[in-house]
Amino acid sequence: MSRFRIAAFVLMMSALGFLAGVAAGRLIELGQVDDKLAAHNSRLLAHAQRVAQESQRLIAAATHGAALCSDSDVATLRVLLFNATFVRDIGRIQDGLLACSAAWGAFEEGHPLPAPAFTLQNGIQLWVGAANIVDRRIVGDMAARDDVLVFTAPGAYDGFPEPGSGIDAKIVTRDGAHVLRRFGRTHDLELPPRGGPPANSLWSERRVAECAPEADADLCVVSRARSHAWFQLPAMILSATGALAAAFLAGLCVMWRLHANSAKTELRRAILGGDIQVHYQPLRQLATRRLAGFEALARWRSRSGRDVSPGLFVPLAEAMGLGRDLTRLVTSQALRDLHERLRANPALYVSINVSAADLKDAAYRSFLLDAVSEWGIPPASVALEVTEGSPLSDGHVLTMVKALRATGFKVFIDDFGTGHSNLNYLAEMQADAIKLDRRFTRAIGAEEAGTLIIDHVIGISRALRIGLIIEGIETEEQARYLLAREPAAVGQGWLFGRAAPVGDIAAD
Template sequence: MHRRFKTAQSLNGSGIFAAAVVAGSILLTLLLAHAAWVQGDRHRLERHVDRLLEATRLVATQSTRALNDSLRLTTARCSADDLTELRVLAFQSQHIRDIGRVEDGRVLCTAAWGVLPHPPLLPEPTRRATAYRFWSVGSTLVDRRISTDMVAAGDAILFVAPDWFGDIARLDPRTSSIVTTRDRRHVMRAWGSEATILPGAREEPWHDLGSARVQLACDDDYDLCVMARTRGSGLADASLQSVLGLCLLGGLAGMGINSMMGASRRRRASLEARLARVIRTDRLHMVYQPLRRLSDRGLVGFEALVRWTTSSGDDVPPEVFVRMAEQTGLGRALARQVVAKAFAEMAPTLQRDSGLYLGINLTAEDLLDMQFHDYLDAQAALHGIAAASIVLEITERSTAMRDDLVRNIHLLRAKGYRFYIDDFGTGYSSLDYLAALPLDAVKIDKLFTQAAGSDSVVGQIFEPMCTMAHALRVGIVVEGVETEQQAEHVCRLAPQAIGQGWLLGRPVAVQDLPTT
């Protein structure tokens, strides 16, 4: 009954987790789609505003040139020669439809209509700027059927083509655009609703107004700015079908992610269960890597290394299953099995040559466990191994609970066991704490050994590490010695150093141990 209840709880928890993964994937998909959509709207709006400003700048340039040229004419105003010259100027300008003459606020003549028998009176200008007067788009005074902008300077007036912007301004129904002065007080042309743009106008090139995008660009030579606003940007303008499609896509992705995570959890759970069985049935095996003096390559000992080969012949890396054992509460059982196997297999070698030692990797938790102390002593006594032939290696990173650890190391060292700090240089312990530990040697990590002698930062640290070891008055063991150049460089810096690595011997089974 209890097991069935726990299973139901587990299934319920898995279902909640799966639902959370799928929901998160849908949300992430919608957010990414919205961001991509908004970014696309920004680029599109920026290009639209730049094109509209360029067209406006071109009209302003042509209008200024045409007005200045007409003012420089020396022909009699509204004479046949004058109208001919005005007509030429109009034809030379792409966006100018007509040029005329004004006097006392009335249009006297134009290049297209000739001399007007009844000169119409100009209304009040929409805007004045220095020598120029502007009238925003409206019916011309000559023919009400024609709408255009007008610009006047002196006695010259020109009529701008009403379609100078072409199809540029008509981006899509969602977009409103305006051509305005920099102070926003005069709107010269608007498409869509200018009221949706001006209230939120800022000086930034672009900014957001809720679900809308607003783009602004101004000309440095003319008092002109172009603004455009797209409403309903991003998912706010997406159809229901698009949103549902994105939700479906996100849901499928979430299901795939959940499936992969579930498979990973099942593989890990399976691996954990298999590791527990392997430890329980004593099916791990040991290999031993030689340690030699670098000065004469004399054999001084071996490091015991635990290995796990599955029934299918696959090797599980030690960094995987050792960490897994520690995380699942199997670390103590694993340490005891390593000690039992290594002592049993190496006892004849250690008894035959008392100058050799066996290194065993332990954790701080093992050393803090007084029952493990008793187990270690019992195994040494059972196999006739002197405590002085055993080196206990702990990593610098495992030096937690410092006071208790130092006290327990002293207890074991008093019995004759020796201690090395493994992976020296990769931990976080301070020099004063390392000095307080009763150590026999430090093992410099292969990361530093393999860079020794190089110009890299890691390589330059190697020599100070050797100096530090001398200051601590402890021996030096270097890991990862793979080339003669590395061995020679280390030997020059630390003549008494012991080396470990493929150059000096690979890990082998007990029956293949070297004798010299």
């Protein structure tokens, strides 16, 4: 990653952090507006309930009075009015006329009532913002039922909305069909449908609606406020913090990316995290083409999606000190994948590549025994392929090889012919089979020297009475040539099957 790209990335992240801070500050600002609006809405609803409840209480208390508009009746109305908070007057209705009231007394001639604005479900008739029946200079609300009429005080809602709050609100019936009181500009303020989605999101207009309980007054309150402020204190603080934090994180990301891109780091993560795959290539008898076993082969696909050759990542893992971890990972996966087939057919085996580091590990034999015991597999069903160049002069290595064979595991010498082979090496190893390297198989019919080496190796395997496995068989011509010289040999190569995941390997 070039310096220019790093600088551009850090700058871009800082800008994103700044914008994220502005957005977070905006959300905080809107949240504060929402909280303020909801609190106002709840207070207004509670106040409207108190006003409605007092009107209903006075109507109920005045219904069973003495003779209408008698001195005793007017006196009763005045007592009720004296104890009221939000009602300015209480009157009597007779034949559609206001006959008397606590404030005005009895009228010689009654005052006709205008048609009510609407009637609630409980039978109470309401006049909203109507001129007073006695003195039109007085404007207020009225409620009536039967022969009782109450006049709500014009100042019953003083303080709503709060001065300077910028809140518009209105009190409506539960169905939203009738408006009982308006505050501010409410011509386009409607009660949202029940169960509808929230209408606020990130819009500057905030709206809150709340209704009284079903058993209480037929009241709902809907309020609205607008917030156009973006760069309030929360947004300023969070935008600066977001820019700094994003720049810092971007720097960490760059450092991590530079480090994580290294092949060693990625390979270490894959091995220790169990992200190495295992494929299986069949081994078949040359004479019958019957399945003899499988070789377990490690496969690694990098995070970029590229398949990395085992010839590259296996030596790298060993150089990093992860060869033993890789071997144990492949071993565990192979036994897990093939245990049912190996138990069902004792003649089959799975061969696993082991390194010199594995053979020097005193705990490796115990690991193998625990692994085969866990899956119920006999040790004879597992072959360990030891590279020809493994240092048998090291006493620990030779001791481990002998101990493994004594326990029942097979031991193969892998890539035979590419190292410093001699009969003494084979005698010391006491291997069960040798695997002829593929480069000699490719020489069949093309290089005389390669053909002579094949014949020589076949002769060695016969003389020592050990098995022979020949790698890299890709054509029928190669298979026929080898079959003619060593019918008991086992073949491995694309002609008999490519390495594949366990779900795709041959059934027989």
